[in-house]
Amino acid sequence: MKSFKEVAPEVEATVVWHKDFKSVNDWDAVVIPGGFSYGDWLRAGAIAARSEAVARLSEAVARGIPILGICNGFQVLVEAGLLRGAFLPNEHGRFVCRWVRLRVERPRGPWLKLAEDGVEVHMPVAHGEGRYYVSSDEYKELNSSYPIIRYIPEQNPNGSSYDIAGLGSRDGYVLGIMPHPERAVTPLLTPRGFRPGGELIFRSISRSLKSGW
Secondary structure, rough: OOHHHOOOOOOOOOOHHHHHHHOOOOOOOEOOOOOOOOHOOOOOOOOOOHHHHHHHHHHHHHOOOEEEEEHHHHHHHOOOOOOOEEOOOOOOOOOOEEEEEEEOOOOOOOHOOOOOOOEEEEEEEEEEOEEEOOOOOHHHHHHOOOOOOEEHHHOOOOOOHHHEEEOOOOOOOEEEEEEOOHHOOHHHHHOOOOOOOOHHHHHHHHHHHOOOO
8 A cells, every 4th residue: 555655755744733834934835635624614615714824825825835725625725715716515415425537637837747638537526515616707717728627527526617626726836626636546545447646646746846846
């Protein structure tokens, strides 16, 4: 079974409690994990997006520090205005937990450094409020020049607009993804017929950090 250290051996990862996230200068990259920050009261990620720790992420973006938001972390980035769009409850009204097939489009930035345009990757989802929404006008801009990760159409588990499962900033330094790449780094935990797509993201950031982008 592969550990994160085996997937990205050059990277030393540290778990930091949000109240201890005092300075962005201490980190080369930041990952906001999934979960239910502040119990998802009001809206998923809405309260966390107004915390002191998340307020510092704007400074991290200005300094070119890569940021990855996973599931609830993606919701936090959207609520904080660091990524476009909004999140709604799943279209069918139920929590969903299963593996899905995804396609990467216009990959760029440190999190998708090793991805080829159009590559298919596989990861699990686990959410009840994962339906990404963006207006048709905003989508036209996103679809022309932003990195997008989509559910393969018949794999869309929540009714997300335009099958969007993940979205990057224009330069790709900020990436949000609703599926869980950290649960997809080993074949041992991968269902038959799927490949552990999380390796692509973590090997990409490892290579980027090692090479200085």
